[in-house]
Amino acid sequence: MITCFEDLSNEIFYELFDFFDSYDIYEIFSNLNSRFNHLIIHSSLPLRLNFSCLSKTSFQHRCNTILMPNVHRIISLQFSHHLIIDDFFTSFCLDSSFIRLEILILQNIKSDNLIPILTTLALLPRLYSLTITSIEKIQSSNDVFCLIIRLPVLKYCKLSFELWNQHINLSLNNNEYSSIEHLIINTKYNLDQLNNFLIYTPNLHCLSCEISTLNSKQITMSIISMNLINLYLKLEDTSFDEFEWFIIYFSHQLKLLHLSTQRDIEFLNADRWEQLILCHMLNLRKFNFRHQIINDENIINYHRYHLLIDKFKSSFWIDRQWFFTHHHYKSKDFTSWIIFYSIQPYRYKYKG
Template structure:
């Protein structure tokens, strides 16, 4: 949006309706700067309930939050910063002081050298649902939780375990029933401490990350659940592990078989493991299967012959999102996901495969797909064009920048497939991972 158009929009639409606006979304630094320079406009939005700020510069955040403190109805706040926050404590305090805030989602990189907040004593927030999208240290989370006694749902997409939690914790989280944690360098004893202190009322727990042997100890999990999570009804885990010389696959097989017991069966918590080779490294994935709704399905590879984990088959008709980890797995698949609309492709895909879309169409209905993610360095641009031609309803596409290396080819530009896709695709949202120049647009 140009400056003149934004000015027109502000004068003729926003200002005359400032007392009617309930939701506002600022999507780039330019619009944020403009709004902040517009004579306390934000502080006059008395009916504003939902405020979303994307791609904001950190230098603007404190001023922006100062304008929000007087809003009597602001219950939902989403902030995404484009650069690192040097002093996040000030921002946390400003957010926590918003008087009626219920939902808060923050996404910014912190300077990990800063000192965490002091523990809350007599100042508390009304936040009930907290989502932290980027990295947050364990000790910082601990301090934050002391300010949100009404918290019901917590999601941390990168919980960093460099700190040790204080042993003197006196925080009551009587309302916390849902938690989702993606762990980064969090040791199992640290996770135990977090669970023992905060998760007594937890009902739904999702845990993911890279696993140590302790993370895969079924008996330790059993005791933790029985002693400290008596209300837990949904338990979903997804751990990546690395078989090697010190701990080979037989070691992991022994651990996995511990999950083959009555305790897990009677709760309908079932698990499986697969091997995959991503970017040349052989990893394993230990994960929950048939997790309650069954909307996701991962084609990772053939089940290891030593596996004896009991499980039930997912209802294929309920699957909406299919993950395929490599071309060989795709070739071996015998399932058909008739209602899927979302496809994610990982790992290796040969550029020479002539029947790629034909094989894929026997797994997912290409005509129904609306979103595709391709996280592969070997996926060719030609194959992408073939996929887009066979799946004309795709409106959202996420790809690796390596795929675009072929766009400068004259023969590719002149191909019938490329010309057809250029004229007929319905894509409105494109995300390109890694840095690369986009030579042309589809």
Template sequence: MENLPNEIFYEMFDFLDGYDIYQAFSNLNNRFENLINSSLLMTIQISSSTTLDSRYKHFLDSNKHRIISLRFSTELFFNHFIKFYTIDSSFLRLQLLVFKPMSRCILITFLFNLKFLPQLFALTMYFIYCFDNLGDIYQMILHLPVLEYLKLKISEAEQLEINIPIAANNHFSSIKYLVIDHCCTINQLMNLLLYIPQLSHLSCGCLIKSNNNIKSEMMIKLNDLIHLTVVIGDIDFNEFEEFLLRLCSQLQILNVKIHSFDKSYLNANRWEQLISQKMTSVNKFFFSYTDIIYGNFNITSHPLLNDFTASFWINRKWIFKVLAHDDELTYSIRPYS
């Protein structure tokens, strides 16, 4: 073990928690002491096994400038941690932050301090419940200066308000990867995307119809968007198609999961025209539509088997499947692999 080069240990340390490294190798010998105290960058996971005692606090105080990843497994540990520490510019190498906020007041203060982090590239937040309006939360996140990845997950929420003031002074976010894991309307999503012109990957876990019939006239063309994953609620195909065409033209990967009663989504010719004429860059298409089985059903003679096995689909190696389970029928398309 003494003969292994330092590079091997650095690679091993990439898989270990920073405090575990400190406990295991600190004061072991001069070589490991030098390794730990040199240029080693650390990832920190604060969970049920973490004891925030005086020794742990001393470790954090001495190594804040070397932490690149900070994860909190529960709301309790996050709230306990920020009673003792302010995550500010002293965490000058922090790139990834994953946490579960509990109090809106604590969250707003916390987000305000994040703008002082010079290298915060990725932010993930998990909510069990949420507040009435996400607008101010999104607004603070969109002002983080170098953020490139954002995931916001809310477990127990249906439709939420997302009211963000119109962008002033041409301020736009640097986000390129956006994962919205909560319900939002088409209008809310379109208004949010106004602030994220560099977006390349978008995932929306629940896209639903707007409460009113007023469509957002403000829309930005996302010329860099190449990957879209979306779960569609009560939106008909006409509205979704309009959304797609207004949103992007260079899309390469389209992944749609549909929970709508609109049978137009099963129109193979319409999908063919949309992709071959207006979304010509799409090279991977994932599709899922779940329906209810009524009465007698024979899967081998299903009419869609011919529609989705025409030359357009075969040439692209996009495989169509129909799966029956209990009283449900799932239509799916995915690239052959």
């Protein structure tokens, strides 16, 4: 029978350590006794380092006591301020010595630092997850996207930055493709910008992005990953006609569609949705939909609105267990809105 904390096995301690920042583990456990000292310092325990909200002194201390002696054990690095990022990459280069680094999070980075850092990331043999948030618009967007696409084992990529350029023209060879499977873009891009990036991601399974059709000049969409089955879209200035035009290029393999739209009341045309799904989305299993429209008598005819949303109660929607409701609310600028959205079906519990 286990009678005290120290009687726990090493394996249980390793599982507990997963819930702590590696620096906290060092501070708490490394000087307790020889056993914990060995567990922390003289082992292959993976290290996750979070350089967030630190003074320059604390940052240097963490680098000297944990990072420098254990570069080969680090699997995750997270930064949350451009000054800390500057300090780190002035002292270190993320080269092949970081042989286990899998996850890199760069929050609030300055645009000037992005290309030098991305250039070194290609040397990391196990980097599969990259998150970038920039505090400035990106000027050299072509170079940035090319460097991301060339990361050899990247699977997960989350990007939150605006672009100066309206058009992306990537200088890549025909045989250069990204290994990205899960892509999140938290900034509004037009169709041209998005399309010129997606043609280099043939392994993409899941895409989450905000699309604008303003300033989009491309007549046809390029072939997007045949593996794309989960799509999360936010549309603010796009009509149903425009949405229907580009969604058919990759809708046939979709299994999940999560869609947020605004303004155009045609998005509430249930008959049109039914035709689109039956003709182009036969594999669709989950449909999460949210549409909001300004609550103004000059914009919306309430009788027509209710006639439209009532059609989402037909057998087509019920058979698929896709249910919807609506309510009214006011935004922070006191604009009144009506929101129509998906709800999860109520599931009865069988009691035998």
